Amino acid sequence: MISILIIDDHPLVQDGIKTMLKAVPSVEVIGACKSGGEALEFLATVEPDVILLDINLPDMDGLVLCEKIRERYAKVKIIGLTSINEVGMITGLLQRGGNGYLLKNMERAELLQAIEKVMAGNVYLSEDANVKVLEQYKSFDEGKAPVLTRREKEILLSLANGLSGPVIAKELVLSELTIQTHRKNLFRKFDVHNVQSLLKVARDLGFLK
Amino acid sequence: MISILIIDDHPLVQDGIKTMLKAVPSVEVIGACKSGGEALEFLATVEPDVILLDINLPDMDGLVLCEKIRERYAKVKIIGLTSINEVGMITGLLQRGGNGYLLKNMERAELLQAIEKVMAGNVYLSEDANVKVLEQYKSFDEGKAPVLTRREKEILLSLANGLSGPVIAKELVLSELTIQTHRKNLFRKFDVHNVQSLLKVARDLGFLK
DNA sequence: GAAAAACTACCGGAAATGCGGTAGAAGGCT
């Protein structure tokens, strides 16, 4: 019996996966969490064989959560879940101990295949994801998605909404110099040299819209 | 008995919705289609009471499909579904005969409420969607889509690709001062005061990607 | 062929961004 934990804040996705797996006798969904915090709590009591992990969680970066889980539970298999426009996250996930990757438009058969494959110790990448990973490597040097802090995400979003440094400083009640520092750090993490490029790359990697 | 048709290319979402509605005796899912073409075929044989329509379909623009369905079947209620909280989609859907709007991170209760509401002849908008609609109306009142010249479009695109003024000047073999003038004119036309805002507004109005 | 629009280029000055650092305080994790 293979035990599964779902981590996804969409009830729709939770229900969908449960339904897909209900008819399979060798697989059992033992839990479903809506946030990273909830998931870590759950894992403290029961350790599943496979985790289906949504990359976009409300309280925590999915990549960070993956890293944390991998540190603490070496044996568990982690399969990332995401929609097509966030495929830039794939390399990031694999670098942080992910065992596979599924797009949310998957078929039931593909889900089962992925579970089988990671349980056998292999990495599973969905067809579509595979293609995109290659494109990604081609178009971006190293094409890896960095981990952003809470503040950095906040400021990235403000920049995407067209706000300038001084305006953001006023809104967040911070020194303009502080905003400049965060902006600089964002530049470094994304390897860009102006805000436009920052927004373009962040968008391409799935951090925006 | 209220009959439902699901139009969504994600099996996950189809299964999720079916599960959510399975326990409700007054509602029945009579079909699930993965594309616009399939949906139109289905509708030629059976007409449901409510259609749950994903805006992002593989073969057809969800808005166009909504329009088509509304033309042919005046009585059916159409509820839009989308994962991205995209500006423009909501008003676009309502203008094309949509009766409501749900985000895919909805709870079961919200889905039921939406179905009830549209069946009673009302429009249902999810909380989050509601806020966005208001924002939308505000920004539309202030500025409508301007007409751009060839050069302006070219430079807008370069800016969206992250290029700075001097770089664009070199690429187009023009004076940097000329680029500045075009950029200034773009600012005026879109009523913005920096490149980030320019790109955001241009994107929202459909000039980019 | 004339008028209108678009494209090009300039000036001067204020404001913001970008670049390379440093550094203390606060909070989390082990």
Add this chain to the structure above:
DNA sequence: AGCCTTCTACCGCATTTCCGGTAGTTTTTC
């Protein structure tokens, strides 16, 4: 307690953007 990360804030300096004009030369349009 000690380490690490994050958040905050600063300095100096160069570059770029932004704002308000003006203006000559094409190209398009009527």
